[in-house]
Amino acid sequence: MLLSLEGATVRFGGRAVLDAVGLEVAEHEVVSVLGPSGSGKSTLLRAVAGLQPLDAGRVRLDGRDQSGVPAHRREVGLMFQDHQLFPQRDVAGNIAFGPRMRGASRAEQRDRVQELLELVGLPGAGRRSVAALSGGEQQRVALARALAPRPRLMMLDEPLGQLDRSLRERLVVELRELFGRLGTTVLAVTHDQGEAFALADRVVVMRDGRIAQSGTPLEVWQRPADAFVARFLGFDNVVEATVSGQFAATPWGKVPVPEDALQGARTVLVRPSGVRIVAADAGLRCAVAARTFRGTHVAVRLQPEDAPSLEAACALRAAPEAGETVGVEFDAAEVVVLG
Amino acid sequence: MARLALMAGPVAFFAVFFAYPVAAIVARGLEVDGVWRFGRIGDVLAQSDVRHVLWFTTWQALASTALTLLVALPGAYVFARFDFPGKQVLRAVVTVPFVLPTVVVGTAFLALVGRGGLLDELWGVRLDTTVWAILLAHVFFNYAVVVRTVGGLWAQLDPRQEEAARMLGASRARAWRQVTLPALAPAVAAAALMVFLFTFTSFGVVQILGGPAFSTLEVEIYRQTSQVFDLSTAAVLTLIQFAAVVAVLAVHAWTVRRRESALRLVDAATTARRPRGAGQWALLAGVLATVALLVVLPLAVLVQRSLGAPGFGYYRALTEADGGAFLVPPIEAIGNSLQYALAATAIAVVIGALAAAALTRRDAGRFVRGFDALLMLPLGVSAVTVGFGFLIALDEPPLDLRASWILVPLAQALVGVPFVVRTMLPVLRAVDGRLREAAAVLGASPWRVWREVDLPMVRRALLVAAGFAFAVSLGEFGATVFIARPDNPTLPVAVARLLGRPGDMNYGQAMALSTILMLVCAVALVVLERLRTDRSGEF
Numbered sequence: 001m002l003l004s005l006e007g008a009t010v011r012f013g014g015r016a017v018l019d020a021v022g023l024e025v026a027e028h029e030v031v032s033v034l035g036p037s038g039s040g041k042s043t044l045l046r047a048v049a050g051l052q053p054l055d056a057g058r059v060r061l062d063g064r065d066q067s068g069v070p071a072h073r074r075e076v077g078l079m080f081q082d083h084q085l086f087p088q089r090d091v092a093g094n095i096a097f098g099p100r101m102r103g104a105s106r107a108e109q110r111d112r113v114q115e116l117l118e119l120v121g122l123p124g125a126g127r128r129s130v131a132a133l134s135g136g137e138q139q140r141v142a143l144a145r146a147l148a149p150r151p152r153l154m155m156l157d158e159p160l161g162q163l164d165r166s167l168r169e170r171l172v173v174e175l176r177e178l179f180g181r182l183g184t185t186v187l188a189v190t191h192d193q194g195e196a197f198a199l200a201d202r203v204v205v206m207r208d209g210r211i212a213q214s215g216t217p218l219e220v221w222q223r224p225a226d227a228f229v230a231r232f233l234g235f236d237n238v239v240e241a242t243v244s245g246q247f248a249a250t251p252w253g254k255v256p257v258p259e260d261a262l263q264g265a266r267t268v269l270v271r272p273s274g275v276r277i278v279a280a281d282a283g284l285r286c287a288v289a290a291r292t293f294r295g296t297h298v299a300v301r302l303q304p305e306d307a308p309s310l311e312a313a314c315a316l317r318a319a320p321e322a323g324e325t326v327g328v329e330f331d332a333a334e335v336v337v338l339g
Numbered sequence: 340m341a342r343l344a345l346m347a348g349p350v351a352f353f354a355v356f357f358a359y360p361v362a363a364i365v366a367r368g369l370e371v372d373g374v375w376r377f378g379r380i381g382d383v384l385a386q387s388d389v390r391h392v393l394w395f396t397t398w399q400a401l402a403s404t405a406l407t408l409l410v411a412l413p414g415a416y417v418f419a420r421f422d423f424p425g426k427q428v429l430r431a432v433v434t435v436p437f438v439l440p441t442v443v444v445g446t447a448f449l450a451l452v453g454r455g456g457l458l459d460e461l462w463g464v465r466l467d468t469t470v471w472a473i474l475l476a477h478v479f480f481n482y483a484v485v486v487r488t489v490g491g492l493w494a495q496l497d498p499r500q501e502e503a504a505r506m507l508g509a510s511r512a513r514a515w516r517q518v519t520l521p522a523l524a525p526a527v528a529a530a531a532l533m534v535f536l537f538t539f540t541s542f543g544v545v546q547i548l549g550g551p552a553f554s555t556l557e558v559e560i561y562r563q564t565s566q567v568f569d570l571s572t573a574a575v576l577t578l579i580q581f582a583a584v585v586a587v588l589a590v591h592a593w594t595v596r597r598r599e600s601a602l603r604l605v606d607a608a609t610t611a612r613r614p615r616g617a618g619q620w621a622l623l624a625g626v627l628a629t630v631a632l633l634v635v636l637p638l639a640v641l642v643q644r645s646l647g648a649p650g651f652g653y654y655r656a657l658t659e660a661d662g663g664a665f666l667v668p669p670i671e672a673i674g675n676s677l678q679y680a681l682a683a684t685a686i687a688v689v690i691g692a693l694a695a696a697a698l699t700r701r702d703a704g705r706f707v708r709g710f711d712a713l714l715m716l717p718l719g720v721s722a723v724t725v726g727f728g729f730l731i732a733l734d735e736p737p738l739d740l741r742a743s744w745i746l747v748p749l750a751q752a753l754v755g756v757p758f759v760v761r762t763m764l765p766v767l768r769a770v771d772g773r774l775r776e777a778a779a780v781l782g783a784s785p786w787r788v789w790r791e792v793d794l795p796m797v798r799r800a801l802l803v804a805a806g807f808a809f810a811v812s813l814g815e816f817g818a819t820v821f822i823a824r825p826d827n828p829t830l831p832v833a834v835a836r837l838l839g840r841p842g843d844m845n846y847g848q849a850m851a852l853s854t855i856l857m858l859v860c861a862v863a864l865v866v867l868e869r870l871r872t873d874r875s876g877e878f
Contacts, residue, residue: 049776049780050779050780051776051779051780070779070784070785071776071779071780072779072780072781072782072783072784072785072787072788073782074780075782076780077780077781078776078777078780080773080776080777082773084771084773084774084776084777086774086777086778086791086792088795088796097778097781097783097791098781098782101778101781101782101783101787102782145781146780146781148781149781149782
């Protein structure tokens with residue numbers, strides 16, 4: 001394993017910000033750590049970088065214990081949330097900084113700067129002042145600067161956090177393509193699930209300093225480990241239920257579940273696409289509380305009489321108006337019984 | 340650990356060249372045959388003339404502070420919020436007095452309000468027998484402290500905060516009182532404390548303008564040490580002054596920390612605009628008139644007096660040794676002063692920069708913060724005591740420096756260090772800690788981080804700090820008067836000696852020498868003004 005954390009713990013004034021975290025990242029793997037703010041994901045990066053001492057546990061790189069190794073000798077790259085470009089240096093000066101610290105000759109520095117500027121799509125920008133760069137350009141320079149010393153592990157802290165949406169969507173594809181081509185090992189943290197899923201081979205969801213789930217983007221999306229992960233991924237149709245056989249007894253009545261579902265007292269998730277709207281006299285009777293246009297579909301909030309509200313995803317034409325009364329049926333293929 | 344190593348240099352410097360001499364002179368005064376006579380403190384305090392000095396020192400400092408605030412706060416507002424032609428020049432002009440040697444300030448006011456001064460000639464008015472001469476000189480000297488400390492913050496306060504209050508229904512006056520004043524209050528308090536400190540320990544000004552009637556603690560310590568030779572009284576007075584200064588500095592440290600609390604600051608260049616309406620123009624005119632009367636006039640009179648003899652007679656006289664007050668031509672004092680001040684600046688910058696680097700971290704512990712306050716002490720501890728302490732304490736191996744020229748720069752560096760620290764600390768603290776982390780992750784060792792990240796950002800502040808240290812060293816009087824050798828006087832010492840002798844020629848030469856000193860300081864300041872940014876420091 002290139003990176004492994006064992007029982008990594010960081011406490012701020014008695015509160016564990018990282019609570020016995022174990023995590024392994026293999027060479028060439030791209031891992032995204034996903035979690036709400038305050039879940040400890042930035043602290044995780046800082047601990048690996050050597051900027052935050054551990055209170056317990058250890059960090060290994062290439063199998064070697066890193067305790068006592070200062071940040072500047074760990075040979076990992078870290079791209080900061082707001083880039084932290086050196087304001088008094090130009091673009092080339094920023095990118096050449098890492099190679100220079102590692103004793104590269106002037107010619108080597110110049111070649112490396114040119115190579116990286118081409119790699120991130122800013123050829124010839126070396127003499128520009130960093131203050132004159134746009135947000136997207138700053139992000140590219142920060143990436144080039146972090147890559148320049150050829151770190152064995154590249155870490156990204158909310159890499160696209162401050163950019164606008166369309167730029168973010170474009171850059172995340174570029175990043176993924178770039179890391180794949182270079183074979184870079186990446187550990188990125190983000191609070192944006194779309195970013196995490198688009199970037200990573202593996203997603204690690206964090207909650208309160210602990211790892212709540214780890215898996216491929218598809219696994220995490222399809223089978224959230226618990227109600228917290230499901231809600232964090234944006235699913236609101238989550239209830240306590242008792243599963244027996246092919247059905248779960250829920251506040252919404254009997255909901256069909258997939259054949260191999262776990263039995264007994266469980267948490268059940270119904271994806272919005274599994275909430276089918278039928279005639280008012282069939283299924284669960286609900287009032288339409290609100291409808292929100294989402295581009296490809298309409299999100300409809302439904303309020304049953306004595307149960308938590310439900311979200312349904314409807315085709316544009318089929319969506320009922322607010323105030324109507326409708327019936328609801330469930331689709332077993334879109335129901336997940338959580339662990 | 341690295342931080343402690345950085346602090347070792349400054350700590351050792353202050354221990355050897357500050358604490359030890361001061362302690363030695365206190366011991367010399369209070370220890371008799373190995374027995375400490377703390378009873379002397381009570382005896383001295385029981386003397387009515389000592390109590391009179393103490394009372395005068397305190398009330399004149401309070402009065403000077405109040406008067407300075409009254410005169411300078413409108414100036415702070417005008418400099419912060421108004422944009423007018425010549426503002427940069429004017430800002431430099433009002434700062435000139437602050438870097439002027441106290442001896443020059445005293446001499447300038449003597450030329451204005453003293454015997455044979457401008458007012459005496461015109462209307463027969465003399466103020467040098469009243470306390471007003473001292474108070475006015477103190478206002479003159481400290482005007483820039485208030486304008487810079489308060490005005491600097493005021494210019495960076497976001498005017499939209501006040502506008503937000505107006506939109507919520509507050510009147511203009513109410514918005515100012517509820518929003519701006521609370522934000523300014525810590526800066527006003529800090530400025531007031533600085534002024535109080537400077538005036539409480541005032542030496543040169545009172546020595547020249549006070550005459551026999553008015554004496555501060557510092558002047559009395561000088562008199563007891565060098566004229567009455569009553570060391571135990573001097574030691575007690577030093578302790579009293581020390582205690583008072585420590586108390587003031589404790590309050591100062593507290594307000595500085597409060598000032599660093601999160602205020603929303605904006606670029607000072609964006610908040611000033613041209614005055615509008617008769618009221619604002621009148622305010623601007625009033626401030627300009629005050630500056631003209633209070634700052635420009637005394638300096639102009641000083642220059643005019645120095646030209647009193649035909650054909651630059653006083654200046655030419657400076658080049659002649661008369662064998663009386665001086666063994667050498669007074670003009671040589673210029674070279675001495677420049678050499679001493681350069682050496683003192685080098686020492687102060689090295690020590691101050693080390694201390695500032697050590698103090699940079701916001702998470703600095705209590706020990707480090709205590710050191711922060713300690714660095715300010717030389718501003719308040721009797722310079723006279725330090726100077727005399729140097730003579731007494733540094734006279735035996737391994738530290739036999741009595742005959743060495745380095746003694747004067749060392750004493751002058753003591754007052755320079757606080758300025759260096761105060762100038763550099765805010766800039767260093769403003770450097771985003773994550774920039775340092777970014778450099779570390781890219782492979783920079785702690786030393787290289789400092790060189791590659793911190794140094795480029797503070798280079799300018801370092802130059803400003805060096806300029807202040809130079810000006811302060813150049814004007815240092817209290818300690819230098821003891822330790823400068825008779826054949827190597829500095830400019831302020833030479834001025835004081837000339838003023839101490841009768842006759843128009845001596846008086847005129849003092850004016851001429853003061854003018855030269857003023858010009859040197861003004862040149863240093865003009866260079867500083869070109870270098871400084873609005874963020875660099877408190878002075």
